[in-house]
């Protein structure tokens with residue numbers, strides 16, 4: 001597959017206006033051909049104008065047509081799966097086999113959203129019929145459906161270059177909602193982004209949809225992202241990345257003349273609590289499993305378990321020994337970008353400066369961007385004093401916190417900021433402590449896992465990938481799973497409408513056979 005470096009704005013390949021850039025192979029530290037175009041505010045304006053022009057038509061496509069479009073994106077992604085994984089491997093240093101799995105997951109996600117669209121439950125149709133005889137005054141007919149929020153800006157993530165990038169869950173859920181999408185591609189994987197963007201554009205064209213349904217832009221630095229968030233035709237933003245970047249964009253969006261929602265997924269240490277009986281019975285096994293998950297994607301995963309809390313006593317030595325062994329045997333592997341690599345080294349130093357001791361290290365590095373795995377340890381009392389120890393260090397490391405007793409374990413849990421996930425390892429006799437821990441975790445996380453690790457994650461209707469700040473900027477929503485579509489929907493009430501003017505989904509007779517509620521009671525597809 002021949003790659004070209006142009007931006008994709010609607011149907012057009014748009015050449016560079018602000019210079020070009022090349023991808024870096026983090027394993028060899030060599031630049032890779034071809035050069036990719038960088039754009040600026042003019043390209044943002046072109047893409048936003050097209051997205052706005054396409055919005056009315058696209059958001060009113062029938063559910064069947066929109067679902068077919070999403071299925072075609074999935075088919076197109078399947079057609080390029082190997083080329084996509086091969087290019088992503090060059091640009092990320094991650095194994096091609098893993099990336100093929102990611103591409104398959106991305107395609108599956110579009111198919112899952114196609115099914116969500118067909119079922120129509122996301123429209124949340126509600127009918128409260130007129131009550132002309134109601135006293136003291138009659139009630140008009142009220143009907144509600146959710147509609148797409150408007151053109152959406154998606155900031156692709158660096159760490160999962162397919163399933164959280166151009167053809168990731170944000171794009172899939174926004175398109176499913178009926179929103180038009182502009183992706184600001186991450187410069188860590190420009191070729192991978194381009195292959196995905198082409199697959200989506202082809203589906204737009206094959207399905208006869210307006211060209212502005214999808215565009216992909218890139219730039220060199222913050223200016224293009226800022227212009228995108230500032231653009232008056234953009235009505236919502238999604239972002240996966242650093243707390244600093246996410247909050248800069250969030251604040252910017254709130255300062256617009258018309259503030260808009262920004263859904264950021266930022267930072268989490270995914271605390272794992274081992275309760276005493278589980279520690280005594282299988283401390284070594286849990287430690288081994290923890291490190292295995294910590295090393296996935298060279299630790300560059302939002303769900304990396306980064307914090308392990310256990311009470312000193314029976315099983316603690318077995319836990320520690322297993323973790324030290326597993327970390328010491330881990331080969332150093334290339335990290336995604338020079339910036340992420342540098343931040344990893346700084347993060348380890350910050351943890352040591354805050355009082356944590358490095359108790360194990362993986363094999364030494366061979367190449368410039370290799371991330372050497374590390375296990376650090378600290379006592380609960382120091383952890384509670386040094387807030388820096390609770391910060392995410394993106395990379396193949398974790399912190400083992402040795403607490404004195406159950407009360408100190410609870411104090412550590414209470415000290416944490418918002419998280420994407422938390423896990424508890426427990427046996428039957430741990431239930432009493434688990435019941436004390438549970439409300440503390442519920443207040444701080446979007447997902448609680450028992451006797452397993454938070455990573456990997458399924459994409460289902462019950463999935464939650466979000467949580468109180470700083471895990472995300474809005475804990476009411478998830479960025480992964482079928483309900484992530486809700487970020488891009490808003491309710492509209494149609495009051496006193498003649499049937500012929502109502503949206504089809506709300507008309508008498510329910511010819512579309514969609515699930516609806518009547519006076520608040522679910523009446524199904526009838």
Ligand code: NAP
Nearest residue numbers: 158186221222225226241242245248266267302340343394
């Ligand atoms: P990032 O620096 O936050 O950048 C993410 C995207 O947002 C990039 O496209 C970036 O554009 C853009 N951006 C960031 N700040 C911006 C600003 N102020 N104005 C306009 N655009 C802005 O994330 P990253 O490059 O992926 O990695 C950096 C760090 O983020 C990592 O070391 C890690 O700590 C964290 N991270 C966390 C997760 C997670 O899931 N928890 C995932 C990825 C990264 P440019 O690159 O063009 O500036």
